[in-house]
Amino acid sequence: MSLIVIAIGGNAILNPERGDPKEQQEKIDETCREIAKIVGAGHDVVLTHGNGPQIGNILAMQEECGLVHPQSLDIIGAQTQGMLGYLLQSSLKNMLLGIGIKKEVITVLTQVVVDPSCCSYENPIKPIGFYFPEERAKVMMANGMKMVHDAKGYRRIVLSPMPLKIVEESTIKLLLSMGVLVIAAGGGGIPVVEKNGALIGVEAVVDKDLTGGLLASDIRADILLILTDVENASLDFGTKDQVDLHEITVLQAEKYIKEGHFGKGSMEPKMLAAVKFVRSGGKTVIISSLDKALLALAGTAGTRVIA
Numbered sequence: 001m002s003l004i005v006i007a008i009g010g011n012a013i014l015n016p017e018r019g020d021p022k023e024q025q026e027k028i029d030e031t032c033r034e035i036a037k038i039v040g041a042g043h044d045v046v047l048t049h050g051n052g053p054q055i056g057n058i059l060a061m062q063e064e065c066g067l068v069h070p071q072s073l074d075i076i077g078a079q080t081q082g083m084l085g086y087l088l089q090s091s092l093k094n095m096l097l098g099i100g101i102k103k104e105v106i107t108v109l110t111q112v113v114v115d116p117s118c119c120s121y122e123n124p125i126k127p128i129g130f131y132f133p134e135e136r137a138k139v140m141m142a143n144g145m146k147m148v149h150d151a152k153g154y155r156r157i158v159l160s161p162m163p164l165k166i167v168e169e170s171t172i173k174l175l176l177s178m179g180v181l182v183i184a185a186g187g188g189g190i191p192v193v194e195k196n197g198a199l200i201g202v203e204a205v206v207d208k209d210l211t212g213g214l215l216a217s218d219i220r221a222d223i224l225l226i227l228t229d230v231e232n233a234s235l236d237f238g239t240k241d242q243v244d245l246h247e248i249t250v251l252q253a254e255k256y257i258k259e260g261h262f263g264k265g266s267m268e269p270k271m272l273a274a275v276k277f278v279r280s281g282g283k284t285v286i287i288s289s290l291d292k293a294l295l296a297l298a299g300t301a302g303t304r305v306i307a
């Protein structure tokens with residue numbers, strides 16, 4: 001049996017720009033039912049998750065309310081870790097009990113040290129949150145917010161630095177050794193930098209796939225299982241020449257990344273995480289969809305990246 005880090009997308013929990021609590025609970029339950037089956041098959045699981053839509057919703061509440069001070073992105077990241085951690089922790093425990101497994105499930109509020117040299121707008125940036133019309137965007141930009149413009153309107157852009165080190169790594173390992181199912185590094189982790197020996201939160205978001213890969217390497221997981229909303233990573237994605245990938249080597253993955261087959265900020269970070277994990281000694285990365293998770297582990301669905 002394997003130690004598996006499962007990374008689920010924020011969109012798997014909530015449709016973008018929607019926040020219906022009933023729909024959210026249904027999606028969480030659906031996700032946790034599948035994860036419970038993986039635990040039921042005898043695997044040890046550490047769970048991590050995205051938070052894109054949830055961050056977007058909190059930012060929208062801040063923007064629209066105007067009564068309270070807006071909070072910085074590290075704090076909002078922590079809010080989403082708590083909120084999604086609670087929902088996943090309770091649902092997962094229920095789903096496990098439902099199949100006769102009594103297991104502790106614990107969410108670890110996780111900070112991740114990021115590369116401070118990354119913290120400039122020349123470096124990786126990520127659009128987040130809702131789209132705004134020009135008038136409104138102008139006011140936001142005058143207040144110091146960085147925004148980009150595309151066909152749908154204006155959207156806030158933030159730094160997305162490389163994750164270097166998971167601060168709570170030893171606690172996660174300790175819980176794992178006690179047989180606890182750990183939920184960690186949600187939303188890519190709360191970004192912090194080290195300054196004179198202290199940790200200080202930064203205004204950024206970290207890619208959950210890259211932190212998921214780091215987590216998987218740290219705990220020496222056998223498999224990094226990235227569950228998203230497509231069954232496979234593909235070449236020439238979205239064109240008539242689309243070819244779904246089944247099993248590729250890291251060398252092939254690197255070549256396809258260079259050739260630009262994977263969407264920036266969507267499939268590309270999953271492939272980058274895959275390459276890094278396998279290059280650091282990990283055995284297998286599987287990219288697939290939630291409903292195909294068990295088949296993907298059995299080798300009959302999804303895209304595998306191996307040495």
Ligand code: ADP
Binds near residue numbers: 009233
């Ligand atoms: P998640 O929330 O799971 O991280 P993302 O939206 O970030 O989800 O990434 C999954 C999306 O990546 C898919 O829905 C698909 O539209 C997009 N994508 C971009 N390039 C590719 C590709 N080459 N193969 C498959 N999907 C791709």
Ligand code: MG
Binds near residue numbers: 009265266
């Ligand atoms: Mg993503």
